[in-house]
Amino acid sequence: AKAYARWASSGGKIVAPPMVYISGEEMTRYAMQLVMDNWIEPHVDTSTWEYYDLSCKARDDTEDKVLADAVDAGKRIKAIFKEPTITPTAEQVESLGLRKAWGSPNGAMRRGWNGITISRDTIHIEGVELGYKRPVLFERHAVGGEYGAGWKATGSGKLVTAFYPSEGGPEATLMRNDFTIVDQRDLKDAENVAVVYHNPLDNVDDLAHHFFKRCLAEKVVPYVVTKKTVFKWQESFWAIMKRTFDTHYKAAYAEAGLLDKCGGELQHLISDAATMQIIRWTDGGFGMAAHNYDGDMLTDEVAQVHRSPGFITSNLIGKSDSGELIKEFEASHGTVSDLWHQHLAGVETSFNPLGMLEAIIGAMDHAAALAGPEKEAEMTKFTEALRSAVHTSFRIGEGTRDMVGPEGLSTEQFVATVRARLGRYLEGDFVEPKEAEVCTIKSSTDVTRDPSLPEVDHSAVQEMFNQYDLDGNGTIDVEEFEQMLDKLGVAPLREEKKTYHEHEAGQV
Amino acid sequence: AKAYARWASSGGKIVAPPMVYISGEEMTRYAMQLVMDNWIEPHVDTSTWEYYDLSCKARDDTEDKVLADAVDAGKRIKAIFKEPTITPTAEQVESLGLRKAWGSPNGAMRRGWNGITISRDTIHIEGVELGYKRPVLFERHAVGGEYGAGWKATGSGKLVTAFYPSEGGPEATLMRNDFTIVDQRDLKDAENVAVVYHNPLDNVDDLAHHFFKRCLAEKVVPYVVTKKTVFKWQESFWAIMKRTFDTHYKAAYAEAGLLDKCGGELQHLISDAATMQIIRWTDGGFGMAAHNYDGDMLTDEVAQVHRSPGFITSNLIGKSDSGELIKEFEASHGTVSDLWHQHLAGVETSFNPLGMLEAIIGAMDHAAALAGPEKEAEMTKFTEALRSAVHTSFRIGEGTRDMVGPEGLSTEQFVATVRARLGRYLEGDFVEPKEAEVCTIKSSTDVTRDPSLPEVDHSAVQEMFNQYDLDGNGTIDVEEFEQMLDKLGVAPLREEKKTYHEHEAGQV
Structure with a gap:
């Protein structure tokens, strides 16, 4: 309390260090503009931020130069916030009058920032229960697997895969003799698809450090998830994770009591067993690190158990050429088209910005951390006050309708409520007249359903x-x-x- | 009622048509022997069955000839029941004194029987609620995907995959000119694994027929599950499924009202969305058909939602060279080592044989169907009586402890109870003195926990x-x-x- 008050008494705004702000469109664009105007800009000088517009229109107008520029900026500045964007369908190319169907920007960002992991964690609101009781932390390896596969439909025949050491020789002729056969197989069916991919492993050590640091800080039990019992090549991922754990983290984990139930060792979990444990372990308090596709499947399952993707983060962690981490923060959900169309039609909406709030707070905190401990301390005072103002609003029943039921606030009312509460907090006024009265009940039970979700029968x-x-x-x-x-x-x-x-x- | 009585009055045993019986070991071997001795042999002449012992010891003694023989027999007879078996670990190789670590027999069986699909469905007990209210049917493509992948750990370099039409030419030299490049990629990391696999597609049409027939018979809504939005080569699986559906089944499904909520068309579901729907759709009443690995993950998730793998079938559907279906029926669980060790130590156990019961009934019914409609009618009268005797026992509280709580029966008591009840049924006596009294409560609520599962806090x-x-x-x-x-x-x-x-x- 004192800390906020002291900061607020300094008079001016916090000068935010440089950050990349990537904007998208539809409901999430609209809501983030409200958030910026009402929660952030009144207290933070964001003039050092660089803005990139990844709307379909802007990408089309610039022939996607804006994406390349955003990636370059991210490389330079290393702290990025991104709103949800649209990857246009054929119909949208038509209706928006685009030159072409611009693909998902994710690939360019993962490549440009040397993506290591996509961290997807459960978001928790103090005093409100969602799905898991304690945090669930997830690392999904950001590279490798079938996402980057090459493939071809073939008839019957023979498929040969050869590896050539990098130096010398023409690539296409296959005439060199210094190859190693990776695989050769007869394709007997009349109709086949052949699929080739590789898992680059050099950054698994970075993933391990990121994962084990986070799990230790949150005091959750880490699991490495693979199908290595059958997919033998996945042994390497596990081996690197375990080596890093044993060398750098085992002692600290043991000290923290996090290995007491695992026989003192890092645990491996088979991917199909993980689909079961994610449903069973609703107390939370665990972390999982997995290959790319397993991470895709399993984090969506976690999101469902934790109520919806609205309560899960989605942060891409990469690395600059000079070895510093690049962190990009996103919400897990899309642009929420349905609410946007309601809004356009003049229907009142009640959009919960929690996922995007966590993302922008994450980006602002990371940008501040890069600027040094003093700036970090200054910034986290503000972001903690902001988070607290939002969480308290939910807890005392002044939340959006997904959280407090039909009597909840509209998108705009919620923004206004938090704006006022945040203003009070920053003045050192934390008194919540309503809290004592309603907190106990609202906190755990009045969390009713997102109206956009299916109705209860x-x-x-x-x-x-x-x-x-x-x-x-x-x-x-x-x-x-x-x-x-x-x-x-x-x-x-x-x-x-x-x-x-x-x-x-x-x-x- | 009359039907059973009429059959029973014929005096002798039903002569079962030929079937392959593959036995395993540990608790499931013991329990199946009880089932055979008490439920089946007293009423069915099984002298035409062929028995193959796939215990570790037998495989070791015969240098795995017994597996090859079992596969041959399955090919010939086309109806197979298999008990759970052990794939020995290094420790078991040691402790059992084996020559080598004999691998899982699954691969040999899938290859030998031209596996099309592994059907894994929820098992339901009339009057008892488990997880899903209505059936969930699953087809997991039995071939393709990473299970048959070739791979190699590599340093940096170039990976080239080429396809050669089947005829002519030496395979290993790569000197032929009639290749097509499937994929070429630079491996930039110092450490990589390269992975190659293919999905053979010729039997997807068979999978489609099997799936759509089953979903129609059970009146459930079929979904095809892939990641084709990103993994473009999976479009073929969907396209074949949809073509078969539209050509052969669409009209019948529309007639049955099963497409009313899907806009009249077969639905596709993205694999990561499927992980969410499996948790949400607890009413059941749906089917999913998926690629091999997705099916592995998603069926385990279904099993968890439906209480445990003990309530899920696992049937391999293959095809003989002459085009007839080969069907092998298994339980989804393993050999239940923990109960076996209790049993060996003289501790009373309470093993629920439901998964194996469904498997042996499935195999017996299929063998009878292959023998013709008359034999099928005769056999299904018996198997229906058997299933009914087991289900009723559970329903009225004379079940194993996983179903009726601590007051439940031991493994042997349960077998004896069902034996007696089945005997009465086959005599035309269906009166259950206890049913009226306890059914309402037991049916939906007294289904308590498998004692082998974690304890409730x-x-x-x-x-x-x-x-x-x-x-x-x-x-x-x-x-x-x-x-x-x-x-x-x-x-x-x-x-x-x-x-x-x-x-x-x-x-x-």
């Missing part, structure tokens, strides 16, 4: 209720409740037996 | 209960219940809005 609920109301007295007591939780597969379990399925699922 | 349950008991009166009423379900993400939803996340998740 009330009669089916009643039917389900009757099933669990064993004695038919119209209420469920705690014994009935436990049986129900267990049956629904959501019962909290004792810690020590939690790894059961790991062994079981490995047999398949 | 009772104090955490109480804490959770308190959160949902909004008014703190010690019970949960129906309104509190609905909010809770919604928050847990398990609330039943209105049908029409269920496909929301399909669009949303596709943006990532």
Whole structure:
């Protein structure tokens, strides 16, 4: 409290260090403009930020030079915030009058920034329960796997893959003799697709450091997830992770008690078993690091268990040529077209900007950290106040409708409420007249459904209720409740037996 | 009722048509022997069955000839039941005194029987709720993907993959000129793994027929699951599925009303969106067909939502050279070592044989179907009585402890109970004195936990209960219940809005 007050009393705005701001379009563009105008600009001088517009129109107008410029800027400045963007469909190319279907910008960014990992973590609001109770941290290797595969449809025949050491020789003729055969196979079917990819491994060590530092800071138990029992080449990923862990982190983890339930060693989890544990381990408190495609699948599963992709971060961690980390922060969701069309039609919306808030806070904090400890301390005072103003608003029932139900605020009302609360916080006024009154109930139960999500079927609920109301007295007591939780597969379990399925699922 | 009685009155045993019985070891071997001795042999003459012992010891003693023989027999007979087997670890090679670590028999069986699909469906017990309310059917393409990949660890250099039409030319020299380059790429990292695989597509049409026939029979909505939006080569799988659907099944599905909520067309679902829908669609009533690895991941996720792999089938569907289907039926679980060691130590066990029961019934029914409609009718009368005797036992509380709690029966008691009940059924006596009394409660609520699963944390349950008991009166009423379900993400939803996340998740 004092800290905020002291800062606020300095009078002017914080001068933000350089940062790249990549804007997109539709509802998320609109909401972020409100956030900038009302939450950030009144308190922060953002004149050093560089802005790049990745709307379809701007990419089309510049023949995608704007993307290349944004990537260059990110390389230089190393702290990037990105709004959701649209990768136009054929129909959108038509309706927006574009020259061509500009592809997803993700590839250019991952390449340009030497992407190491996409970190996707659960977002938690103090005093409000979403899906997992404690944080779930995820690293998805940002390179390798089928995303960069080459392929061809073929008839029957022979497929030969050869590796040539880099130096010398014409590439296309295959006439050199210094090759090693990677694979040769007969394709017997009349119709096949042949697929080739590689996993570059040089940055797995960087991924490991990033992952193990984060898990240690959050006090969660790290798992490395692969299918190496069958896909033998994935052994390398595990081996590098384990080597880095054992060399640099094992002692600190042991000290923190994070290996107590794992026999003192870093744990491996088979990918198909991970699909099961993600559903079972609803207490959270774990991290997973996985290959690219497994990470894609598993982080979406985590998002579903944690209520929706709206409560998951999506941060690309790369590395500059000089070895410094480049960090780009995004929300996990898209441009929320449906709300945008409602907004355009004059219908009131209630958009929850939490995912984007976490992203811009992450980028601002990282930019400040790059500027040095003094700037970091100054900036985090502001970003903590901002986060706290948003979380408190949710907690005391002044949130958007996905969180507090139909009585929740509109997009604009929510922005205004947080603006006022943040203003008070920065003046050192933290008194919440409503909090004492409603906090206990709202915090854990009044978190109702995002109106854009499917509606609950009330009669089916009643039917389900009757099933669990064993004695038919119209209420469920705690014994009935436990049986129900267990049956629904959501019962909290004792810690020590939690790894059961790991062994079981490995047999398949 | 009359049907069973009529059959029973014929006096002798049913003569089972030829079938291949592959036995394994540990708890599942022991339990299946009990099942054979008590449920099947008393009523069925199995003298035409061929038995193959795939225990580690037998494979070692025969230098795996027994596996080759089993595969040959399966090819000939086309109806196979297989118990869970052990793929020995290095430690087991040592402790069992094996010559070598015999690999999983799955590959040999998939190749030998021209595996098309692994069908993994939810098992349902009439009157007892597990995870999904209605059936979930899954086809996992039995070939292709990374399971058959070739790979090599490489340094930096160039990777070239070329395709040669099948005829003529030496294979290894790469000196022929009639190649097509499938892929060439620079490997820039110092450490890489290069991976090559192919997806043979000739049997996707067979998979499609099998899948669409089954979904139509069960009246569930079929989805084809791929990552084709990014992995463009997966378009072929979808295209073949859709062509077969449109040509042969669309009209019948439309007639059955199964396309009403899909705009009248077969639906595609992106694989990462599927990880979310599997958690959301707990009403069941859907089918998914996927590539090999996606199917591996997603069916394990389905198993977790449906309580455990004990309630999921695992059937390999192949094809003989003459074009007839070969069907092999398995349980999804392993040999249940922990119960086996308890049994060996003289501790009473309570093993639920439901997964293996479904498998042997599937194999017996298929063998009978191959023998003709008369034999099929005769056999299904018996297998229906058997299934019904098992299901009723569970329903009225005479089940194993995973289903009815600590008061449940031991492995041997359960076998004896079903044996007696089956005997009565086959005599035409279906009276269950206990059913009227206890069925309503047991059916939906007294399904408690497999004792081999992690224990519920009772104090955490109480804490959770308190959160949902909004008014703190010690019970949960129906309104509190609905909010809770919604928050847990398990609330039943209105049908029409269920496909929301399909669009949303596709943006990532």
